[in-house]
Amino acid sequence: SVVLGRGGFADAVLPPLAFLAANALAGTSAGMIAALLIASAFVAFRWIRRQSFVYALLGLGSSLLAFVLSQVLQRAEIFFLPDLITNLSLAAISLLSIGLRRPLVAWTSHLVRRWPRPWYWHARVRPAYTEITLAWALYFLAQALLQWTVFQLQDAALLAALGLFTGWPGTVVLLILTYLYGTWRLERLGGPSVAEFRAGTPPPWTGQRRGF
Numbered sequence: 001s002v003v004l005g006r007g008g009f010a011d012a013v014l015p016p017l018a019f020l021a022a023n024a025l026a027g028t029s030a031g032m033i034a035a036l037l038i039a040s041a042f043v044a045f046r047w048i049r050r051q052s053f054v055y056a057l058l059g060l061g062s063s064l065l066a067f068v069l070s071q072v073l074q075r076a077e078i079f080f081l082p083d084l085i086t087n088l089s090l091a092a093i094s095l096l097s098i099g100l101r102r103p104l105v106a107w108t109s110h111l112v113r114r115w116p117r118p119w120y121w122h123a124r125v126r127p128a129y130t131e132i133t134l135a136w137a138l139y140f141l142a143q144a145l146l147q148w149t150v151f152q153l154q155d156a157a158l159l160a161a162l163g164l165f166t167g168w169p170g171t172v173v174l175l176i177l178t179y180l181y182g183t184w185r186l187e188r189l190g191g192p193s194v195a196e197f198r199a200g201t202p203p204p205w206t207g208q209r210r211g212f
Helices: 009-026 028-048 054-073 076-099 104-113 126-151 156-166 168-189 194-199
Strands: none
Touching: 009 028, 028 054, 076 104, 076 126, 076 156, 104 126, 126 156, 126 168, 156 168
């Protein structure tokens, strides 16, 4: 729902598309203004429709900050610097959460599923979430390195295209693989299912076979 829901996918994809279109027609500054206008329109649209506008608002704030920085520093590629910083931050947070034995993916699953937090820390459950969190960290780090490589070319249009085609499409694939591997790994670990954990069922357990 985060990726494909009413307040996520379009809000993130259309501003970069607007940038690419306006950039091709009227230059980089026009592209940045077009992206800002589209992001602002999404915030207003979601608010009027009483839909969640968190993602639209975050996108607008990020775009506005990037626009100001790019104008102050007179470098168009700075407009895409927040995306690079975000990916680096997510990679760092993922690795830190693993070090603390509280993997990030377990927290995101808890927020969505509302399953008991102690279940995620079970010795025969946590490894699945740790492994997936490590995969997420590597994914975010790879994205950041790729963005930094293109960033040094000082090509704003190429950065926009990179963000469009490797950002959300890549995230969708990552989430699908996360679910498939996670459910398989939980079954292999042989830990308790959420229902069994809540009921205090002693081993052997049937395990968590649906949902991650």
